[in-house]
Structures are given as C-alpha cells and as structure tokens.
Amino acid sequence: MKIARFEYQGAIALGLVDVGSGTLGVIEAASGSGDPMIAVIERHLAGQVPRLTERRVSLAAVTLLAPITRPSKNVLCIGKNYAAHAAEFTQSGYDSSAKNATDVIPDAPIVFTKAPGSLTGARAPVQVPWEITQQLDYEAELGVIIGRPGRGIARADALQHVWAYTCINDVTARDLQAKHKQWLLGKSIDTFCPIGPWLVTADELDPKNLELKCWVNGELRQHANTRDLIFDIPTIIATISASMRLEAGDIIATGTPAGVGIGFKPPKFLKSGDTVRVAIAGIGELENQMV
Numbered sequence: 001m002k003i004a005r006f007e008y009q010g011a012i013a014l015g016l017v018d019v020g021s022g023t024l025g026v027i028e029a030a031s032g033s034g035d036p037m038i039a040v041i042e043r044h045l046a047g048q049v050p051r052l053t054e055r056r057v058s059l060a061a062v063t064l065l066a067p068i069t070r071p072s073k074n075v076l077c078i079g080k081n082y083a084a085h086a087a088e089f090t091q092s093g094y095d096s097s098a099k100n101a102t103d104v105i106p107d108a109p110i111v112f113t114k115a116p117g118s119l120t121g122a123r124a125p126v127q128v129p130w131e132i133t134q135q136l137d138y139e140a141e142l143g144v145i146i147g148r149p150g151r152g153i154a155r156a157d158a159l160q161h162v163w164a165y166t167c168i169n170d171v172t173a174r175d176l177q178a179k180h181k182q183w184l185l186g187k188s189i190d191t192f193c194p195i196g197p198w199l200v201t202a203d204e205l206d207p208k209n210l211e212l213k214c215w216v217n218g219e220l221r222q223h224a225n226t227r228d229l230i231f232d233i234p235t236i237i238a239t240i241s242a243s244m245r246l247e248a249g250d251i252i253a254t255g256t257p258a259g260v261g262i263g264f265k266p267p268k269f270l271k272s273g274d275t276v277r278v279a280i281a282g283i284g285e286l287e288n289q290m291v
C-alpha cells in the first residue's frame with residue numbers, strides 16, 4: 001500500500017495512492033485526536049486494512065502533506081552512514097563529531113534528531129530563516145517508519161518492526177550545525193524535513209537495494225544505493241531501541257550518501273529559489289523549493 005496524507009478543497013484526509021491511474025482513494029477518517037496515519041498503522045497491525053470511502057480524487061489536484069506530523073518523539077536521524085559521504089563531511093571541516101580529518105568511518109551509529117515541527121510535505125516550500133543561516137544544504141535519505149513498537153529489538157527481528165518506507169530531505173543549516181556542536185538546531189528548523197510523497201508499506205520494497213537520487217535545480221548531485229549503508233536498518237533499529245522504546249509512527253532517517261553541498265570545493269550551498277528533488281525508486285519523489 002501507498003498511503004498519502006493530503007489536503008483537498010479545504011479538508012485534510014488520508015488516501016490510498018494508485019500511481020498507475022494518478023488517483024487517490026479516500027480513506028475513512030478515524031475517530032480520536034491522535035495522528036491519523038499512526039491510527040491507520042495501529043489498526044493495520046491489529047489486522048484491519050484501511051477502509052475506503054466512495055470518493056476518488058486526482059493526485060494532481062491535491063496538496064500532499066507530511067504523512068505523519070506527530071510521531072511519539074523527534075525524527076531519529078543517522079549521521080555519516082555512507083562511506084563516501086562520511087569522508088566528504090569529515091574533510092569539509094563542518095564535522096564537530098570527528099576528532100581529526102582522518103576520523104571518517106564512525107565506530108557506532110551517530111544518532112541525532114530533528115524536531116517534529118520540521119516535517120513538511122513533498123511539494124511544500126522550505127521556509128529558510130536566511131538571517132540565521134547562509135550555509136544551507138540538502139541530504140537525500142531513505143526514511144523508515146516504525147510499526148510494531150518495541151524496546152531492545154534484536155537485529156534479527158528488526159525488519160518486522162518496520163511498517164513503511166518513505167523519502168526524506170534532511171535539510172541542514174551547516175553554519176548552525178558547526179556553531180552549536182550538537183546538530184539539533186541546524187537540523188530542526190521548521191519545514192526543514194520534507195517527507196513523502198507518501199508511505200510505502202514494507203511488503204512492497206527491499207530496503208537493502210533502493211536507488212536514491214537527488215538533484216538541485218535539475219543537476220544530479222547524489223546517486224547511491226541503500227546497499228551501501230555503513231550501518232544497515234536492523235543495526236540502526238537495534239541500536240536506538242536498546243536505549244528507548246520505538247513506537248508506531250516513529251520516523252528514522254537512515255543517512256545521506258555523498259554529493260551534499262559541502263562535499264564540493266568550494267561548497268555549493270542552496271540559495272533562495274533553488275529546488276531540491278529527491279527520488280527513491282519504488283517510493284516516489286520530493287520536490288521542494290527553498291524560499
């Protein structure tokens with residue numbers, strides 16, 4: 001299943017996406033005040049598939065929204081998780097986690113977070129506070145959506161806790177990331193986490209072999225495959241869940257490959273008006289303008 005959250009004619013709903021026909025079947029709204037996508041996940045784990053209304057709308061007519069807006073915790077992110085990106089980041093001088101320029105491959109996953117207010121839709125503008133950042137960068141990433149909750153999840157069981165996958169752009173203010181040492185502020189600016197265009201349930205994809213691409217204004221900057229992750233998804237889930245219980249709807253950004261702006265000499269930072277497109281085969285695309 002591909003499930004989107006969208007706005008159409010002033011109302012917000014979830015829809016089952018049919019990419020072939022370019023339409024959405026509108027899902028019956030759940031009662032309750034929680035995050036509606038998390039309610040769908042929880043019902044699905046209990047054996048109920050989403051129930052459709054009679055309404056169908058054209059994908060082209062809707063505004064896609066972040067599929068989940070209220071995860072139980074911040075978006076969990078992995079830093080330096082592709083070897084070539086780890087090298088470019090460490091050598092850029094922006095990496096406050098590295099001891100020196102040869103300290104490239106982490107011994108254990110580097111885990112940081114983005115505040116949920118950073119989540120935004122697949123075509124939404126990224127609203128950049130240019131007065132506090134002049135070093136804006138992009139990071140195309142595979143996103144993992146947790147289904148079955150758990151604490152202390154074993155590597156061997158980890159993929160059974162994944163409900164879906166999605167695309168993420170881990171937009172980053174490099175100057176804030178370096179200045180504050182902790183990456184939280186430079187990563188958490190409101191709208192700095194485009195996600196979507198929808199969630200694709202885990203049964204439809206092989207997360208160990210997904211082609212990922214990123215373009216800036218049509219120029220290909222990143223092109224990689226998730227088979228090259230340093231720490232794979234089971235290792236990431238085992239590591240995080242050793243510390244904290246993962247809940248349905250929690251979001252993990254698995255790390256970005258080489259080709260980010262600071263990987264170039266001189267760096268290629270984003271400017272107002274630039275458009276970043278992120279595509280993952282079998283999932284879909286994000287396309288967000290920096291404003």
Ligand code: MG
Pocket residue numbers: 077078079139141170253255256
């Ligand atoms: Mg990242």
